Amino acid sequence: MTSPLKLSLSAILAVLLTSASATAATVYIADGSADQIIVVDTDTGTVERRITGLDAIHGLSGAPGVRYLVAGSYSEVEGTEAPALAKPEGVSEDEHAAHHAKPAAGAMPKDAAISILTILDSKSGEILRRIEVPGAVHHTAVSPDGRYAAATHPSGDGISIIDLETLVFKAFVPTGSAPNYAVFSEDSASVFVTNSGNGTISEVDVEKGFVRRNLLVGTAPEHVVISDDGATLYVADADIGKIHEIAVSDGAILRSFEIGGELHGLDLSDDGSTLFVSGKSEDKLVAIDLQSGAMRTASLSPAPYHLTTIDGTGKIYVSSRDEPKIWIINQIDLAVIGEIAVSGEGHQMVVLP
Numbered sequence: 001m002t003s004p005l006k007l008s009l010s011a012i013l014a015v016l017l018t019s020a021s022a023t024a025a026t027v028y029i030a031d032g033s034a035d036q037i038i039v040v041d042t043d044t045g046t047v048e049r050r051i052t053g054l055d056a057i058h059g060l061s062g063a064p065g066v067r068y069l070v071a072g073s074y075s076e077v078e079g080t081e082a083p084a085l086a087k088p089e090g091v092s093e094d095e096h097a098a099h100h101a102k103p104a105a106g107a108m109p110k111d112a113a114i115s116i117l118t119i120l121d122s123k124s125g126e127i128l129r130r131i132e133v134p135g136a137v138h139h140t141a142v143s144p145d146g147r148y149a150a151a152t153h154p155s156g157d158g159i160s161i162i163d164l165e166t167l168v169f170k171a172f173v174p175t176g177s178a179p180n181y182a183v184f185s186e187d188s189a190s191v192f193v194t195n196s197g198n199g200t201i202s203e204v205d206v207e208k209g210f211v212r213r214n215l216l217v218g219t220a221p222e223h224v225v226i227s228d229d230g231a232t233l234y235v236a237d238a239d240i241g242k243i244h245e246i247a248v249s250d251g252a253i254l255r256s257f258e259i260g261g262e263l264h265g266l267d268l269s270d271d272g273s274t275l276f277v278s279g280k281s282e283d284k285l286v287a288i289d290l291q292s293g294a295m296r297t298a299s300l301s302p303a304p305y306h307l308t309t310i311d312g313t314g315k316i317y318v319s320s321r322d323e324p325k326i327w328i329i330n331q332i333d334l335a336v337i338g339e340i341a342v343s344g345e346g347h348q349m350v351v352l353p
């Protein structure tokens with residue numbers, strides 16, 4: 001006899017799958033060492049196209065309704081010249097040169113290595129601008145209002161802020177040792193940066209370009225997400241296998257969840273009630289019920305890495321650090337329901353309607 005629980009789960013899954021067909025989104029995945037972004041249709045799970053010519057892309061970000069994607073390279077370039085883009089037809093040489101001008105003198109740290117941030121049209125994938133930034137880029141973030149982007153520089157102990165209205169480098173802001181991940185506040189006025197080298201999170205005033213405050217957070221905070229209401233941060237204390245729940249208002253650690261092993265990616269469900277976490281070293285995927293604190297765990301091997309929930313579909317995309325693939329996971333029972341092949345390794349992912 002089929003249990004009521006199984007019937008209930010089946011009914012929920014049916015609703016989710018129906019919703020997925022009605023609200024298919026597009027996922028852009030940074031395919032690191034393959035020097036490309038792959039574009040996936042979430043309805044079919046198939047690769048629609050590949051955006052090539054992007055060296056060692058680790059960081060990739062965007063936001064619903066925002067025109068741009070921001071891709072960051074983890075490699076550094078020789079000299080101080082960003083790779084040139086072809087001059088569009090109908091644009092004068094002076095206009096083209098101004099459009100691709102380097103940052104103003106003194107805007108970047110002296111003697112900094114140079115890496116490239118690439119600005120792409122989120123619909124067409126066309127490369128619109130390449131911007132020099134001070135050092136290898138690990139992750140990027142785009143503000144909800146589309147006004148700014150941020151890029152973390154682990155070797156430079158700070159972040160770059162990019163003005164997305166003018167598509168120019170705005171500022172370098174020192175944050176702390178080995179900045180790893182960044183997430184914007186709900187109102188886009190601040191960006192929170194995890195400093196994995198000194199156990200802090202820096203809140204940066206984006207417009208003025210300075211650190212408003214530093215929060216003490218565990219040992220080695222890395223990936224971070226923010227609740228929809230902007231009141232709570234969830235941070236992976238990666239090396240010691242814990243997730244910390246932090247109040248944005250005063251920086252207090254409200255709860256810590258013991259996951260175990262080395263952690264990596266995390267993301268929230270559509271309604272914010274569940275936090276999903278990839279346990280890279282212990283080959284597992286964990287779902288935390290944020291009301292009760294209860295956890296569900298499923299085996300996922302090898303080395304689950306970056307993780308992104310796909311709004312409106314009941315799915316999670318999880319990359320493997322050791323194999324060139326993305327798992328498609330059912331949020332209800334954490335079962336693998338499909339796979340997407342990549343050529344390198346899946347790093348930061350962006351979901352756009």
